[in-house]
Amino acid sequence: MTELRDAVAKLRKHVKHATDGPWVTSSVWSPRATSTSAVYSHAHPAGSVESEVVASGKIRSGYGGIREPWNAEYIALMQPAVGAALAEWLHLVADVVEARIAQDGSDEYAVDIEGDHALVVARLINGGAK
Known part of the structure; x- marks a missing residue:
């Protein structure tokens, strides 16, 4: 239980200090392509x-670089292994919901036991609203 609560506290701290979203990416954006x-x-x-939020590449004349250090911290926290774990969790929840629908024939109660948190995460990943 301590590990779960520690992870929640760490994630909430980083979310609190990072620039609010939604975030989008852009390729070469600087006047002299100083950032990729x-x-x-x-x-x-x-x-x-x-x-x-974050710009990578060579810093020149104020272009590029990290605008808010907490953003880089947050991005580092959301490393690919975290994404893989989230994907696995969403896959598992989808399997459970699919099985409930097959058993009942309705999607009325076929939500995850966490109160639709998986659906909220999926919608945010897919670019939809909570």
């Missing part, structure tokens, strides 16, 4: 410093 990729927040006006 960037992540922007749609929660802030386009082109504003606040909208620049």
Whole structure:
């Protein structure tokens, strides 16, 4: 139980300090291609410093670099292994829901026992609203 609560606390801390989303990626964005990729927040006006979540590449004349260190921390926290674990969890929940539908013939109660949290996560990953 301690491990779960520690992970929740760590994740919530990083979520609290990272730039709000949704985040989107963009390829070469700087005037002289000094950065090869960037992540922007749609929660802030386009082109504003606040909208620049993370930019990778060579820093030149103020272009590129990390705008908010917490964003890099959050991105590092969401490493591919976390994504793989989330995918496995969503796969398992989908199997359970599919089995419930097959058994009952209805999707009325065929939600995950966590109160639809898996559906919320899936919709956010798919670009939909909670």
